Amino acid sequence: MIVVMKTHTPAAEIESLIQEFRSWNLTPETIESNNKVVIGLVGDTASLNIEQVQQLSPFVEQVLRVKHPFKRASLEFRHGEYSEVAVPTPNGVVTFGQNHPLVIVAGPCSVENEDMIVEIAQVVKATGAQFLRGGAYKPRTSPYAFQGHGESALSLLAKAREVTGLGIITEVMDTADLEKVAEVADVVQIGARNMQNFSLLKKAGATGKPILLKRGLSATIEEWLMAAEYILASGNPNVILCERGIRSFDQKYTRNTLDLSVIPVLRKLTHLPIMIDPSHATGYSEYVPTMVKAAIAAGTDSLMIETHPNPKKALSDGPQSLTPAEFAELIAEITPLLQFFGRGHQSDLTTTFTAKVPSTALITA
Incomplete structure (x- = not known):
C-alpha cells in the first residue's frame, strides 16, 4: 500500500503518520518526488481499509494498493x-537509471593475471x-573447468582500479566470500x-553495496523481481x-x-535500472554488436560486454x-546511436582508439 501526501505537507505531519503506521506493525518507507512525499507501507496491509488510512490526516491525497507481490520493486x-543507482568510483559518481546516459561495463570473463587485467582495464577505459x-570466483557447469583465482584475483582487480580509476563489478558466489568481495567491488x-x-x-543486500542481479537461466520475470525484493527488503535500494x-x-x-522484451515489460512493472549482457546471451562475439544496438534501441540503461586481449587463449x-x-569499433558505431536516443555516454568516448591504448592491447589473434 502507498500513501500519497499532498504537496508541501509539513514534516511533522509526515512523521506523525509514520509513527502511527509503525504502531500498526507496518514498515513505512518514504519517497520524495516533485515536492510530494509518498509513504510506502510494507507488511500485512490486506485488512487495512483505504478510507481509514485516508482519514488519518487532511494532508493525505491518495491511498493506493500495490497489486504486485514484489512490493518495494514495484513501479x-x-x-x-524510476529510481537511480549512483555508484562512487575513483573517476567520479556514475549513475544507472532511465534518465541518465548509458553506462558501459566491459572486461574479461575471468581475471587471469595482473598484466592481462590491467591491460584490458586500460583498453576499456580509453x-x-x-x-x-x-570474475574472481567463477560458477562453472563442470567441476573440472577453470573456477577463477579467487581471493588473489580480487587483489588484481583492486590493482586495475588503482591504475585506471574504473569502478569494479565482480561476482560473489558464497556468503563466506561476501566481505572480501565487497571490499573490492x-x-x-x-x-x-x-x-x-x-x-x-x-546478506549481500545488508552490505549496502549496489547489487547487480542477473536473471536466472530459466527464471520468469516475476521470480526475478521477487529475488530483487529480497535485496530491497534488507534495506538496500541500490539494485x-x-x-x-x-x-x-x-x-x-x-x-x-x-530476451529484449524484458526492457518494456520491466519499465511497466519496476522502477529499477536495467542492464543487458549480450555476451552471455549469444555466446558468440560475432552476434554481440547487433544485440548491443538492439538493446540500445529498446531502451537499456546499461550494457555489459565481454572483452579480452586474446579471446582464443x-x-x-x-x-x-x-x-x-x-570493442573499440563497436563503441565508435554506437556513439551516434546513443546520441540519437538521448543516451549519450557519461564520459567522452575516444575518437582515436590507437592514440590512447598501447599497441600491445590490439592483439586479435
Missing part, C-alpha cells in the same frame, strides 16, 4: 518514478567504459545461478537488474536467448569475448 511503490568487469554481482540463493541475496539470456530450445546456434568464455579492436 507503483514509487508512484511511477574506449569509454566506466566499469571493469572481471563497487558493485557486487549476483549471478544467474545464484538468483534465488535467498541467504546470499539477504540493478541484468538480463543475460534465458535457456530456450535452440542451444546449437546461440548460447541462450536474449581465454581461460573462460573466449568465443563470446570481443578483442580490444572489436
Whole structure:
C-alpha cells in the first residue's frame, strides 16, 4: 500500500503518520518526488481499509494498493518514478537509471593475471567504459573447468582500479566470500545461478553495496523481481537488474536467448535500472554488436560486454569475448546511436582508439 501526501505537507505531519503506521506493525518507507512525499507501507496491509488510512490526516491525497507481490520493486511503490543507482568510483559518481546516459561495463570473463587485467582495464577505459568487469570466483557447469583465482584475483582487480580509476563489478558466489568481495567491488554481482540463493541475496543486500542481479537461466520475470525484493527488503535500494539470456530450445546456434522484451515489460512493472549482457546471451562475439544496438534501441540503461586481449587463449568464455579492436569499433558505431536516443555516454568516448591504448592491447589473434 502507498500513501500519497499532498504537496508541501509539513514534516511533522509526515512523521506523525509514520509513527502511527509503525504502531500498526507496518514498515513505512518514504519517497520524495516533485515536492510530494509518498509513504510506502510494507507488511500485512490486506485488512487495512483505504478510507481509514485516508482519514488519518487532511494532508493525505491518495491511498493506493500495490497489486504486485514484489512490493518495494514495484513501479507503483514509487508512484511511477524510476529510481537511480549512483555508484562512487575513483573517476567520479556514475549513475544507472532511465534518465541518465548509458553506462558501459566491459572486461574479461575471468581475471587471469595482473598484466592481462590491467591491460584490458586500460583498453576499456580509453574506449569509454566506466566499469571493469572481471570474475574472481567463477560458477562453472563442470567441476573440472577453470573456477577463477579467487581471493588473489580480487587483489588484481583492486590493482586495475588503482591504475585506471574504473569502478569494479565482480561476482560473489558464497556468503563466506561476501566481505572480501565487497571490499573490492563497487558493485557486487549476483549471478544467474545464484538468483534465488535467498541467504546470499539477504546478506549481500545488508552490505549496502549496489547489487547487480542477473536473471536466472530459466527464471520468469516475476521470480526475478521477487529475488530483487529480497535485496530491497534488507534495506538496500541500490539494485540493478541484468538480463543475460534465458535457456530456450535452440542451444546449437546461440548460447541462450536474449530476451529484449524484458526492457518494456520491466519499465511497466519496476522502477529499477536495467542492464543487458549480450555476451552471455549469444555466446558468440560475432552476434554481440547487433544485440548491443538492439538493446540500445529498446531502451537499456546499461550494457555489459565481454572483452579480452586474446579471446582464443581465454581461460573462460573466449568465443563470446570481443578483442580490444572489436570493442573499440563497436563503441565508435554506437556513439551516434546513443546520441540519437538521448543516451549519450557519461564520459567522452575516444575518437582515436590507437592514440590512447598501447599497441600491445590490439592483439586479435
